[in-house]
Amino acid sequence: MFSRSSGRSRLVFPVLLGLLLAVCGGTVGTGTDDKFNGTINIASSTWTGYAIIYIANTKEIWKAHGLDVKFQDVEDPNDRLIALTAGRLEGMASTVDAFARAQSNGVPAVEVFPIDASVGGDGILAKNTIKSVQDLKGQKVAVNQGSVSEWFLAQVLQIAGQVDVAVTWEPWLSKAKARADGVVLVSSKQYPDLIMDSFAFRKDFIDKYPATVKEFMKAYYDAFDWFQKNTNEGLGIIAKATSETADDVKADLDTLTLFDLKTGKGIMGTKSAPGKINDNVKAAADFWKAQGKIDSPVKPVDAVNADFINSL
Template sequence: MPARSSRLVSIVTGVAALLATSLSAQAGTIRLGMTTWVGYGPLFLARDLGYFKDAGLDVELKTIEESSIYMAAIASGELDGMASTVDEIMKWRRPDFCFKSVVALDDSHGGDGVLATSDTKTFADIKGKDVALNEGSVSEFWFNLLLTKNGMKAEDVNIVNMTADDAAAAFIGGRVPVAVTWEPHLTEVRKSGKGQVLVDSSTTPGAIVDTVSLTCSFIEKHPDEVKAFVGAYYKAIDYLVANPDKAYAIMAKGVGGYLADPKDFADAAKGVNFYDKARNKEFFGTPTSGQLFDLIALANKVWIAKGAMKSPVEYKDLVDASFIGAP
């Protein structure tokens, strides 16, 4: 698989023409791209409860299911940043494509999983089998951690490249014996009895973490807006803790898609840990130690070995921790 960083120029060239009429963000406007994921719910909560507006912000949340598309939109100036996993954004970071994580949103604590047929007894039993997953995504990153944890290599299985949703559908339809996917597909399989969740992300705490990252130029030009954004996000987390049922209904409507039903959203939310201010301070650590530092080191190791990155990305290149203490 070619390095994703080498694909950026061609992707941006192709998409930039479609975005040629885009304008740079006005003061007070923050435009983010993201996939459909339960962990991004508090962003919609902050928007729909008026917390961003109260902070003087107009936050535009755009659902774009393919990371290459929202990355191209960021590079062209159509978006100011993205919500995505740490491992995912690392593959795109280059000296001439600068963005940094300013706040952590959640970690997957059971929200991602490996589906397998009912006769699969241990993880080692998938050796030699077809495994459906989205190559180059967090699914591949996480699956490689599981392989290493179980003394296996990618060559021990046959990877079938497809999106996480398609992988789940292929598994449920009996077309593949193993699939790497996420909620609500894990719950669907558990309820239907069509196979099992062989392992989920609760066994690898802190490995799949979502952050909001903004371009370095935006951070430099609009530090007050970034601080206000983080503070409004924290306010939404406080509301979620105090009013979970009401929050789930608002977030389900905002996120939409397969999470549009509040009950489905609530079920999916069981598989994530939402990050408040205290958790952000703990997670961000320092440029030389801590959970985020360790996660970056781990992702460097996995992606460089896979050929998805040519050189390591350092904490200082990917993180701006100056906003996590926002009131």
């Protein structure tokens, strides 16, 4: 299976949790009237889908909204989650399925807005002797266990195994397509919104500083609007953040959907009419329980808070 290009491939750079904690130094500052006056520490892995965060960082859009945001690339999602739980991060980006697993295990993360969805950046690679998903019956599958790849595979297939089929991501997908003995059996283009990224804050931070969370989201969507008007400059910013070329970034963006505010509201839904993200949380939590990775699946109502996005 394939998934996201350079960034989303979850390249494991030698970023140690201890370094993260030392650099972040914990939360500094106090809030007044539910506004936080300290540094908001956030993190993500390197991934083209986090384009708007990179733009907000570079163009100082956080600062324009009166926010002091310190961003770090932290490739290992476990390091990010540990830092969030320890109070060293206020917020982080990750996949909805990863959040569901972590939330079920007690990580106090609450998703407040969706970021993107894979529409072709993830998929299942197979030997060219396998012509359809149905042909996978009885075959062996290779997948990175515990990853978004395992989650995607489980949603498309109901088989277990190891080798004739591989679950991977871009750019390995494109390279594999060029091989005479390889074929892309199915991709997330056929399953849009199944693999989704979101942004979450610590629950205690949300409870104490709701005005800051709302302002952060205003800044994010201002950065989104800036990108729509300054695409070429934006591609350069994203390319620098992901160590790709602007052309690579442009190609990556063709395999995912970046959610604008209107679409984000639809994805999040409301308390009376929950959106697609709630379905993904439940499906992922149920899956990880079936895999024995969690004991008690998180409830979507506890994992997602749509109030902020609906107030914008």
